[in-house]
Amino acid sequence: MARTRAFDETEAVRKALGVFWSRGYEATSLSDLESATGLNRSSLYQAFESKRGLFARAVALYLQEVITPRLTVFAASPAGLSQVTAYFESLANTMGTAPPTLTRRGCLLVNTATELAPHDAEAHRAVEDYRALLQGHLLRALEAAARAGVIPRKSVTRRVELLVGAVIGVLVTARLDPAAAAKLARATASEVADWARDEGA
Secondary structure, three states, rough: OOOHHHHHHHHHHHHHHHHHHHHOOOOOOOOHHHHHHHOHHHHHHHHHHHHHHHHHHHHHHHHHHHHHHHHHHHHOOOHHHHHHHHHHHHHHHHHHOOOOHHHOOOOOHHHHHHHHHOHHHHHHHHHHHHHHHHHHHHHHHHHHHOOOOOEEEEEEHHHHHHHHHHHHHHHHHHHOOOOHHHHHHHHHHHHHHHHHHHHHO
């Protein structure tokens, strides 16, 4: 009969996530993971098969616990530019109020994009999935704004690309200067709000 695991896998993944997020995948050793999770190497391999397997679980948990809650603003009604400004204001508030030790970690997926995605197909796919998720929310919001006559329909794709770039810029800047990242997020929110005023002028 198989032995029942005497530890909470999700909690182990959460602790490993903290290490990967702070150090990056390559700089995180198995010893680091043993220390963070309180599990020995054998238990880690039995549960997750490899360091890479544990990292994949950490990325999934990051999406569930960090990214998804941040995107809930796009579920608000009505759809449109107000969702986009709310998203960037939320980013700004996070950068401005979270401890610098947290914000200077940046975004796990953006970090992964520069560290692993160029030569790791699985990591590349995870980063692209995140980018597509963000892009999809922004596209729906701007398409709704275009249908309402708030912005020109022909400008939607271009503006979405600019906004995705702004998000990445905020998250990268946070690693260097969280206050500057908050300022950039608020500036983007203000710019989006101006789009409606510009078209209505």
